[in-house]
Each structure stands twice: as structure tokens, then as C-alpha cells.
Amino acid sequence: MKRSVKKRKKRRLKRNLIFVLLGLLLLAVGGLVFVIHQNIEGNKTSPYYLAGEGNSVELTDKDGNPVTFTRGHLVNIKNKRVKVDEVEYCQFVENDVTYYVSESVLVTDRRDSVRETTLYALRDHVLTKEYDDFHISGFVKKKEELRVSGFHELDENGNVDSYLVNDAGYIAGRYVGLEYSETKLDDSIYADVYYGDGGDPRSIDYYSKEPFTPKTQMPDPVNALYINAEAVAAADEYINVARECSGINAFVVDIKDCYVDTQLAYDSPVGEIYAPSTENIPNSFDTYKENVKKLKDAGYYLIGRITAFKDDSFAMDNPEEALIYEGRLYHYGSVSWPSIFSRKMWEYDVALALEAAEEMGFDEIQFDYVRLPEDVEDVDLKNTYGETRAQAVTNFLRYAVECLHAKGIYVSADVFGETSGDDSSSFSSFVSYYGQFWPAISNAVDAISSMPYPDHFASYAYGIPEPWNEPGELMYEWGRATYHAQENTYDKAKCRTWIMAQDSDPYEVYYDPSFIEAQINGLKEAGVYDGYMTWNAASSINRYYSYAEVLN
Numbered sequence: 001m002k003r004s005v006k007k008r009k010k011r012r013l014k015r016n017l018i019f020v021l022l023g024l025l026l027l028a029v030g031g032l033v034f035v036i037h038q039n040i041e042g043n044k045t046s047p048y049y050l051a052g053e054g055n056s057v058e059l060t061d062k063d064g065n066p067v068t069f070t071r072g073h074l075v076n077i078k079n080k081r082v083k084v085d086e087v088e089y090c091q092f093v094e095n096d097v098t099y100y101v102s103e104s105v106l107v108t109d110r111r112d113s114v115r116e117t118t119l120y121a122l123r124d125h126v127l128t129k130e131y132d133d134f135h136i137s138g139f140v141k142k143k144e145e146l147r148v149s150g151f152h153e154l155d156e157n158g159n160v161d162s163y164l165v166n167d168a169g170y171i172a173g174r175y176v177g178l179e180y181s182e183t184k185l186d187d188s189i190y191a192d193v194y195y196g197d198g199g200d201p202r203s204i205d206y207y208s209k210e211p212f213t214p215k216t217q218m219p220d221p222v223n224a225l226y227i228n229a230e231a232v233a234a235a236d237e238y239i240n241v242a243r244e245c246s247g248i249n250a251f252v253v254d255i256k257d258c259y260v261d262t263q264l265a266y267d268s269p270v271g272e273i274y275a276p277s278t279e280n281i282p283n284s285f286d287t288y289k290e291n292v293k294k295l296k297d298a299g300y301y302l303i304g305r306i307t308a309f310k311d312d313s314f315a316m317d318n319p320e321e322a323l324i325y326e327g328r329l330y331h332y333g334s335v336s337w338p339s340i341f342s343r344k345m346w347e348y349d350v351a352l353a354l355e356a357a358e359e360m361g362f363d364e365i366q367f368d369y370v371r372l373p374e375d376v377e378d379v380d381l382k383n384t385y386g387e388t389r390a391q392a393v394t395n396f397l398r399y400a401v402e403c404l405h406a407k408g409i410y411v412s413a414d415v416f417g418e419t420s421g422d423d424s425s426s427f428s429s430f431v432s433y434y435g436q437f438w439p440a441i442s443n444a445v446d447a448i449s450s451m452p453y454p455d456h457f458a459s460y461a462y463g464i465p466e467p468w469n470e471p472g473e474l475m476y477e478w479g480r481a482t483y484h485a486q487e488n489t490y491d492k493a494k495c496r497t498w499i500m501a502q503d504s505d506p507y508e509v510y511y512d513p514s515f516i517e518a519q520i521n522g523l524k525e526a527g528v529y530d531g532y533m534t535w536n537a538a539s540s541i542n543r544y545y546s547y548a549e550v551l552n
Contacts, residue, residue: 045076045092048106051113053178055158057105062091062098071158072113075099077106114154119146119163120180123205124391126343126399127169131162134350134403136343137169139385142205143180146171172402189488190439198431199388204440206490215408216363218446219301221531222496223551224250226305229257229265230282231539235291239298241544245551250301252366252533253292255356256349257305260334262313270355274348278313285359292360303412303533304362308349308396310369312336321345323373324380332373339382340372340392340435349396350403357409364410366449370397370441371416371434389435397444410446412496417452417478424462424480427488438482439489447494449533452478454519455504468504471511472518475499479526486528494530497523501534501547517550 050057050073059067064084069075075092082089082100089100107113120143127138131152140146150164151173160173190201225248227238232253242248256271257263263280264271266288271278283291296302315322315329315336321344323330323337330337338345353365370393372381387395401411419438421428429438442448454474457467462477464470475497486492499519503511516534523529534551536543544551 044079046079048075048077048108049073049110049113050075050101051105051107051115053116057101059099059101062100067099070156072110072154072156073158074110075101075106077101110154113158114151114160116178117148119148119165119176119178120144121146121171122175122177122180123207124387124395125171125175126346126395127165127171129169131164131170132406133170134347134354136347136399138166139343140165140171141385146176193430193437195390195431195437197389197433198435198437199390201390201431201437201440203388204391204394204437206440206443209443209446209491210405212405213408214363214410216301218364218410218494219249219531220494221529222250222301222303222447222494222533223247223531224252224301224303224533225544225551226252226501226534226536226539227254228537228539229254229263232265232291233283233287234541235294237541238539238544239295239300241541241548242298242300244545244548247552248300250303250531250533251295252303252305253295253362255304255306255362255365256311256352258307258310258312258335258369262311266360268352268355270348270351274344274351275311275313275317277317289360292362296361301364302362303364303366304353304356304360305366305368306349306353306356307369308367309338309340309345309371310335311338311345311348314338314345314348318342318344321382323376323382325378330373330376330379332375337373340370340389340396341381341383341385341387343384346396346399350400353400353404353409354407357404357407362409364412364446365400365404366412366414366447367397367400368414370413371432371436374434376434389433390431390437390440393435394437394440394444397441401445412447412449412493413441413445414449414451414498415441417450417456420450420478420482420485422462422481423484424477425484427484428481429485429488438485439492442486442489442493442495443491445493447496447530448492449496449498450482451498451535453498453500453535455500455506455509466507468507468509471500471515472522475519475522476526479523479528482528483526495528496531496533497528498535499523499532501536501543502538502540513547513550516547520550 050069052071055071056068077090077092090103121140123142126136129135129137146165149167151160152162162170162172193201254265262278264278266283267281267285312335315338321338321342356362404411415436419436431437454471455468461467467474
């Protein structure tokens with residue numbers, strides 16, 4: 001009996017021991033499962049993007065070494081947090097390296113990676129209605145504080161291509177910064193330049209030319225015949241004469257001109273929007289396009305010429321954008337002039353340039369009359385943004401260059417011959433009354449085209465008694481002054497010059513082939529030869545044939 005009781009006790013003891021051991025085992029297994037589960041959960045990841053005010057975000061690796069990542073970079077954040085010096089961090093692994101990052105720079109939507117709310121304009125610049133648009137919605141001046149309202153796109157390098165600012169318009173990301181920093185050329189070389197009413201050259205920005213991909217590579221040199229709007233219908237004849245001139249590889253063709261009234265070379269949809277009263281239109285859209293295509297197909301480089309701020313029709317259709325004298329449109333040379341400060345005029349010129357380039361196939365757009373009239377005393381210039389005259393001309397050209405370069409089109413500008421200076425031995429360029437300053441324009445465009453027509457110079461200009469009778473000597477002396485102007489220009493344009501290819505009517509001098517050859521040789525000897533363009537207002541086929549032997 002006692003033995004039986006003892007056996008039962010032993011069995012209970014063994015059973016209880018087994019239960020305890022099983023319980024301990026279950027606890028151990030449960031703990032292990034918990035640890036494994038926690039480890040698995042801690043290593044699970046969720047996708048986030050790195051956010052910041054600049055194009056990069058500063059992080060550290062697990063050893064505390066600083067590391068830079070691109071803003072907008074996708075990272076897979078572990079659920080498990082780590083503490084370093086009592087500060088909690090998120091972590092992620094990339095290329096077998098663990099990085100620590102503050103939760104404050106993580107976002108789930110990549111567009112939220114852009115966190116800047118205030119920027120500063122690095123240069124004077126237009127605002128456009130859309131990020132890739134030419135329509136002007138505003139204007140900002142360098143150093144101006146801008147409120148960020150949005151942006152177009154964040155690229156793979158963490159840079160914003162274009163910001164919407166002040167709820168007013170877009171500006172390219174490269175032209176703004178988190179703080180203002182001086183990016184223009186050291187202006188000390190212009191400290192002693194005469195500027196008068198044209199404006200202080202030290203207030204103008206000078207920048208390196210931005211690279212772009214042209215649709216057609218600009219020849220070197222460019223030697224061109226000029227074709228006016230009426231003459232373009234005879235494209236076949238100009239191709240024939242150009243083939244007789246071995247040196248000719250280009251044509252300058254009118255798109256918009258204004259002699260006694262505005263002339264659009266073709267029936268332009270853009271012209272109908274901005275200057276509907278324009279009536280002098282010698283070609284239909286299709287006729288003009290067909291003939292320009294002939295020039296292009298013949299292998300010639302094509303330059304489209306637009307008179308920028310001499311436009312009688314635009315001034316009459318938009319008097320609020322025009323020069324005003326005593327309450328009426330101001331006439332100079334029997335023509336009303338838009339203001340160089342008018343953003344609507346800027347927009348029209350660029351819209352027409354884009355239309356002509358895209359529809360007609362021009363390789364380059366040349367802006368003529370990028371200036372005020374020579375006399376604007378007591379005239380209301382409509383200077384809305386408080387720019388100097390030289391600033392307005394330069395800012396317009398920079399706007400045009402940005403829009404046209406985006407389409408692969410070169411830009412050139414015509415200037416008066418006097419703007420390069422009157423001293424052939426040193427730098428003597430000046431800021432003109434009408435707003436042209438050689439170094440600023442040469443810096444802004446791809447080619448600067450001066451018009452040093454011999455009969456435009458007074459007696460004893462550059463020491464020459466009758467410049468109109470000595471075109472070769474004039475071109476050499478003028479060219480040396482131009483050489484110094486170019487040498488004092490930061491990132492200068494090509495210097496492609498208009499030569500006089502017609503008679504000097506004021507002085508009754510017949511310009512035979514020797515006069516043409518003398519001008520070309522003068523440019524070459526002066527060291528400013530990137531080509532020439534023949535100014536013959538009538539675009540005379542016979543006169544061009546007579547010059548064929550020297551246009552080589």
C-alpha cells in the first residue's frame with residue numbers, strides 16, 4: 001500500500017517535471033519566435049524619397065562618416081530605428097552599406113522632395129506662363145526675393161528645371177538660388193566707359209554662353225547675300241547667282257521689315273495676333289515657305305531678319321506699348337516705334353522668330369533695330385521695370401536667345417557701326433543713347449553684325465577725309481576698333497559684318513567690285529572676319545552678278 005502511494009507520487013513528480021520542462025521549452029521557443037519576428041519586422045522596409053531645399057541631402061553612414069545623396073533619391077527605410085547619442089534615426093542599406101537618416105527628410109511622394117519656399121533671382125529675367133513657353137507673364141530683377149508657388153519637374157540630379165514663382169510665372173532653375181550670389185563678370189573693365197543716357201555698363205550682366213544643340217551647324221565663315229521680302233519669290237534666281245559667287249554659303253532673308261511702314265514677308269498667323277493692321281504682305285504663307293525651302297534645299301545656311309523695335313503696325317495696334325510724345329504716338333523717320341521696354345513687343349518678335357524657324361526652316365534669326373530711335377528727348381519710353389536702355393536691349397536679346405536656343409536656332413543682332421568705338425588703337429566702345437553697348441550685345445548673342453556702311457561716317461572719321469571713297473581703309477580702321485571691343489568682351493559672339501553692296505547715293509559714288517573687295521579685305525586685315533553680308537536694299541540680281549568675282 002505504502003509502496004503504491006510512493007509510486008504515484010513519483011509519477012506525479014515526473015509528470016509535473018515534464019510539464020515544467022515543456023513549459024520552459026515553450027517559453028524558449030516562443031521567445032525565439034518573438035526575437036525572430038521582431039528581427040524580421042525590424043528589417044522590413046518601406047519606400048521613401050530624400051527631401052531638401054537644395055539638390056542634395058547630407059546623411060551619415062553607420063560609422064558617422066558624412067555622405068551626400070541626390071534629392072529625390074529613392075531609399076528603402078527599415079522599420080527598425082537606431083539611436084546615436086540619444087537621437088533616433090531611420091536606416092537603410094544601399095550597396096551593402098548602412099546609412100542613417102533623420103525621419104524629417106523622408107517623404108512618400110517624390111514631388112514633396114522639393115522644400116524650398118523662397119528663392120532669389122540671380123539675373124534679370126522674364127517669367128513665362130508655362131515652363132517651356134515664350135509668353136511673358138512677368139519680369140524679375142536680380143537679387144529679387146521670390147516666393148516658390150510650385151515647379152515643373154525634378155530631374156535625376158535633384159535639380160528643378162523650372163520654378164513657378166509668386167504665382168506669376170515660371171523661371172528656369174539655373175537662374176535662381178537659395179541665396180543671391182554674384183554670377184556676372186567682374187565689371188571693372190567697363191568702369192571708365194562713357195554711358196550717358198544709355199545706362200551704366202556695370203549694371204549689365206555678362207555670362208558664359210550656355211551650350212545648346214543647333215539644328216544646323218553655323219558655317220565658318222558665314223558669307224551671305226541679302227534677299228528682301230519681295231525678292232524672295234525669285235529664289236531660283238538667287239540660287240543661280242550664289243553659285244556664281246564661290247564664297248557665298250548663306251542668305252539673309254527678310255521676315256519683318258519696316259521702312260515707311262511695317263512689312264511682313266508672308267501672311268503670318270503670329271502677325272495677325274499681335275499686329276493685325278499690317279497690310280504690306282508681299283507673299284502668301286505657302287509661297288514664302290516654298291521659296292525659302294528652295295534656298296535651304298540648295299544647301300545654303302538661312303538667316304531670317306526681323307526688325308525688332310521699328311514696327312509701325314504694332315505701335316498703332318498697341319499704343320500702350322509704343323513711344324508717346326505729347327499724348328500721341330511718337331514718329332521718328334515717319335514711323336511709329338514700339339518701346340524697347342515693351343514685353344509684348346519682345347513676345348511678338350520672339351513668337352514670329354519661332355514661327356519662321358519652325359515653319360520656314362531658318363537656321364538663325366537676326367534681330368535688326370534692337371534699339372530706340374536716335375532722338376527720344378521728352379518721349380515717354382514706357383519703362384515699366386526701371387531698366388536702363390542698354391539693360392532693356394540686352395535683356396530682350398537674352399530672352400530671345402533662351403527661347404530660340406531651346407529650338408536649336410542661332411541668334412544674331414545688328415548694331416550701328418559706331419558702337420564698337422572710334423579709336424582704332426584701343427578699347428573705345430560706349431553705351432549709346434539708343435541702348436546699344438557692344439560688349440553686352442556680343443556677350444548675349446551668337447553673332448554680332450555691325451553696319452559700318454562707308455557713307456554713314458562723317459568726313460575724317462578714323463582720320464579718313466572721305467570714308468565713302470575709301471571703303472577698304474575705313475573697314476580696316478573700324479575693324480581695329482571692333483577688334484579691341486571684341487577683345488574686351490566676355491565670351492564674345494562671332495563678328496559677322498554687313499558690307500555696303502550698293503552705290504552711295506548721298507555722295508554719288510558708284511560701288512564697283514573693287515569697292516566690295518576692299519571692304520572684305522579690310523575686315524580680314526583688321527582681324528574681325530567671321531564673314532560678311534551684302535547690304536543691297538533692292539536685292540539687285542544684276543548687281544550681285546557684277547560682284548560675283550570678288551564674293552569668294
